[in-house]
Amino acid sequence: MNSAIATQAHSGAQLGAPVYELSNVSKTYARNQVVALDDVSLTLRKSSFSSVIGSSGCGKSTLLKIMAGLIPPTSGRVVLQDRPVTGPRRDIGMMFQHATLFPWRTAVENIVLPIEIRDGRAAAKKALEKAHELLDIVGLKGFENVYPNELSGGMAQRASICRMLITEPAVLLLDEPFSALDELSRDMMNMELQRICREQHATAFLVTHSIQEAVILSDHIYVMKPRPGRLAEIVEVDLPRPRTLDMMTTPKFGAIVDYIRGLLDKGEDM
Amino acid sequence: MSVTQTDQPRDTAQDTVWVQDVSFIDSIPRSVAMTFVLLVFIGSWQMATSLGLVSPIILPTPLETLQDMIFVGKNLLTGGYMLEALWITLKEVFYGFALAIFLGFTLGVLVGETAFGEKAVMPYLVAIDTMPKVAFAPLFVAWLGFGIESKVALAAFIATFPIVVGTAAGLHAADENARMLFKTMGASRMQTLIKMKLPTGLPQIFTGLKIGAVGVMAGAITGEFLGGGKGFGELIRIAASQLNTPRVFSLILYLSLVGLALYVLVTWTQRKVVFWHKERVGAHDG
Ligand SMILES: Nc1ncnc2c1ncn2[C@@H]1O[C@H](COP(=O)(O)OP(=O)(O)OP(=O)(O)O)[C@@H](O)[C@H]1O
Ligand SMILES: [Mg+2]
Numbered sequence: 001m002n003s004a005i006a007t008q009a010h011s012g013a014q015l016g017a018p019v020y021e022l023s024n025v026s027k028t029y030a031r032n033q034v035v036a037l038d039d040v041s042l043t044l045r046k047s048s049f050s051s052v053i054g055s056s057g058c059g060k061s062t063l064l065k066i067m068a069g070l071i072p073p074t075s076g077r078v079v080l081q082d083r084p085v086t087g088p089r090r091d092i093g094m095m096f097q098h099a100t101l102f103p104w105r106t107a108v109e110n111i112v113l114p115i116e117i118r119d120g121r122a123a124a125k126k127a128l129e130k131a132h133e134l135l136d137i138v139g140l141k142g143f144e145n146v147y148p149n150e151l152s153g154g155m156a157q158r159a160s161i162c163r164m165l166i167t168e169p170a171v172l173l174l175d176e177p178f179s180a181l182d183e184l185s186r187d188m189m190n191m192e193l194q195r196i197c198r199e200q201h202a203t204a205f206l207v208t209h210s211i212q213e214a215v216i217l218s219d220h221i222y223v224m225k226p227r228p229g230r231l232a233e234i235v236e237v238d239l240p241r242p243r244t245l246d247m248m249t250t251p252k253f254g255a256i257v258d259y260i261r262g263l264l265d266k267g268e269d270m
Numbered sequence: 271m272s273v274t275q276t277d278q279p280r281d282t283a284q285d286t287v288w289v290q291d292v293s294f295i296d297s298i299p300r301s302v303a304m305t306f307v308l309l310v311f312i313g314s315w316q317m318a319t320s321l322g323l324v325s326p327i328i329l330p331t332p333l334e335t336l337q338d339m340i341f342v343g344k345n346l347l348t349g350g351y352m353l354e355a356l357w358i359t360l361k362e363v364f365y366g367f368a369l370a371i372f373l374g375f376t377l378g379v380l381v382g383e384t385a386f387g388e389k390a391v392m393p394y395l396v397a398i399d400t401m402p403k404v405a406f407a408p409l410f411v412a413w414l415g416f417g418i419e420s421k422v423a424l425a426a427f428i429a430t431f432p433i434v435v436g437t438a439a440g441l442h443a444a445d446e447n448a449r450m451l452f453k454t455m456g457a458s459r460m461q462t463l464i465k466m467k468l469p470t471g472l473p474q475i476f477t478g479l480k481i482g483a484v485g486v487m488a489g490a491i492t493g494e495f496l497g498g499g500k501g502f503g504e505l506i507r508i509a510a511s512q513l514n515t516p517r518v519f520s521l522i523l524y525l526s527l528v529g530l531a532l533y534v535l536v537t538w539t540q541r542k543v544v545f546w547h548k549e550r551v552g553a554h555d556g
Contacts, residue, residue: 070453088456100447103546104469114455117465147546 016046019171019203020067025076027062036062038228040076044171044203049194051206051214052222053260059229060207064175067205068094081170090118093169093202095177099156101148101163108132108144111162118167127166134162138192154185158192165196172197172204179209187245190217194243211260215253216243223263233263330516338516339523346524352505356524359502362418362490363532366425370482374430378437378475383463392438399431403485404492411497420497425489429482436478440471473547476540483536487529 020043027037036059044050052060065071067078069085069092078085080092101110111131116124135144138158148156157178164172177193178186194217197204208214214221218237225232237256239247247253295303312332318324319331326334345352381387381395407424414420444467452462468475494503502525509517 068454070450088454090456092454094451094454096447096450098447100445100451102448102466102469113465117452117455117457117461149546 016048018043019046019081020044020205021077021079022067023077023079025063025066025073025078027059027066027071028074035228037066037073038230040229040231042222042231042234044205046203047197047201048219049197049204049206049217050220050222051208051218052224053208053211053214053264054224054229055226055264056209058224058226060224061175062229063224064094064173064205064207068092068173090167091170092173093164093167093171094173095160095164095175097176097179099148099153099160101151101156101159103148106145106147107135107140107151107159110148110159111135111166114163114167131162131166134165135159137196138162154181154189157181157189161193161196165200168200170203172202174204174206176207176209178213186213191243191245193217198242211257211264212248215239215256215260216245216248221260223260235260235263327513327515330519334516335519335523339520342517342520342524352502355500355502355505356528358418358500359490359494359525360528362421362425362493362501363486363528365418365422366490367429367483367486367532369422369426370429370433370486371479373426374433374478374482375437375475377430378434378478379441379463381434382438382441382471383459383467388438395431395434395438399435403428403431404488407492407496410493416498418499418501421490421493421499421501424493425486428485428489432481432485433475433478436474436476436481437471440474440478441467442471443467443474444470472540472544476536476544479536479540480533483532484529487525487532491525 022043023041025037025040026035028035040063042050052063054060062071066073067080067085069078069087069089072086080089085092101107102113105113108128108131111134112124112127115127132144135141138161140155140158140162143151143155143159148159151159157180161177174193178189181189190213193204196202204217206214206217215237216239221235221237222231223233223235224230235256239250239252239256315329316332319326319329330338342352344350346356347353377395381392404424406427410420410423410427414423441463448466448470449462452466457465490501491503491506493499494501495507498504502521506518506521506525509515509521
């Protein structure tokens with residue numbers, strides 16, 4: 001644990017300024033007295049990509065929801081861009097496992113929905129042009145006016161990336177965004193995500209169950225242990241950027257994957 | 271030798287072409303099957319009456335019924351007294367349905383949107399919905415008299431409940447993902463209702479409207495049976511009291527057409543409004 005903190009401090013010096021700061025965040029669900037998070041502190045730096053990995057039920061989604069301002073922590077502080085998070089914020093973009101596009105809106109209408117809700121119909125209309133550009137970026141040119149039931153699972157998830165990006169959020173919170181996709185599309189989507197994050201200089205925080213996915217995308221991987229949910233270790237991934245899928249066959253990649261798997265197995269014994 | 275043999279595709283049609291089993295019933299178009307049932311029905315009806323199995327006072331022959339339908343049809347088309355009666359019933363149905371939609375939708379949103387309504391009001395609405403609501407007909411007549419008002423009230427009373435229940439259920443149809451998404455976008459309660467919960471619930475709301483459309487017809491006619499007036503129900507009651515069964519049958523058939531038209535109107539509106547929701551007519555593909 002100590003060494004992990006040291007690693008973080010070390011790598012922090014190379015990256016940008018702190019964007020997200022969580023200090024001593026704990027969460028106990030009142031309904032069933034489950035301690036979902038216990039004393040979690042972390043710092044995300046500008047343009048960094050971090051992942052959180054851990055067994056099912058260890059509190060990953062809870063952590064993300066607290067960071068997004070969807071639920072309050074029982075104790076502790078969450079600060080984003082020097083302002084405490086006390087509710088949903090426009091500088092946060094979020095994506096879930098399901099694309100959740102609304103079937104009565106075309107792809108492009110789904111994408112401008114966040115603008116429509118925040119700034120009204122007129123603003124949404126102005127954002128249409130940008131929505132078209134985003135669809136082009138994720139490879140959905142020509143599908144602007146298609147209704148979601150004509151999109152495949154992967155295409156729907158691409159559209160939901162666009163919906164997240166349209167408000168130009170400073171941070172992206174991703175809760176297993178591609179876990180419903182097959183492995184091939186998933187790899188492609190991950191590379192796409194990396195490219196988008198680089199282009200937009202976005203800070204990303206990804207919840208995943210896949211060690212490979214975490215390693216190929218992240219600068220830092222937060223390993224969580226369950227009951228109560230807490231950060232056990234921070235693993236730094238010093239593979240060069242941009243990452244490519246070929247890197248998954250390198251010994252270094254394998255070594256990091258093995259190391260994290262070891263940490264997670266240890267967690268299961270506890 | 272044997273290897274090359276198995277690699278070759280065998281060329282009998284049976285082995286290479288995969289023919290899907292289509293049963294005889296599946297191969298008949300729906301319209302043909304329905305016409306067949308109708309003909310069998312009318313045929314047995316004709317048999318039962320012409321063989322004297324049933325007295326003509328109890329059951330007229332199909333031909334008699336058809337002749338009377340032509341007579342009633344002429345009266346309707348020439349603006350006779352029957353058209354006036356039909357017009358009154360149509361008005362009751364229209365006002366009753368409009369009132370039921372307004373009340374049902376408003377109550378449904380209140381009940382579906384507020385925790386209090388859900389907890390304290392909904393159980394009562396469900397309880398009343400299970401009651402035989404036509405039993406309230408004499409009350410409405412006592413309160414509102416023998417005019418059109420008591421029929422409108424009964425029709426609306428019957429049709430309101432399915433619309434309330436459908437609307438309230440529809441507002442709960444949105445899943446956790448959609449709710450969470452709207453929360454992250456910082457949507458207000460009103461925005462969440464209008465842009466997400468209501469559209470998501472439209473299929474259920476229309477189910478309520480369809481049940482309501484059936485109920486509103488039943489309400490108007492029951493009201494006329496019990497509360498008099500000058501509507502189509504009154505014509506039926508008079509014909510029945512004179513043992514003019516062909517007239518009763520033909521009037522009922524015309525009334526069914528009105529009910530069908532209303533139902534088709536609601537279904538058509540649903541197709542236009544809820545264009546993304548594909549609903550199948552029957553249990554089988556067809
Ligand atoms: N709304 C809630 N009310 C009560 N308890 C909850 C609630 N949400 C989560 N929990 C509990 O908190 C713990 C952590 O849940 P959480 O959803 O954060 O886990 P997770 O790491 O995201 O799991 P998974 O990998 O399966 O998605 C679990 O024990 C869960 O039962
Ligand atoms: Mg989760």
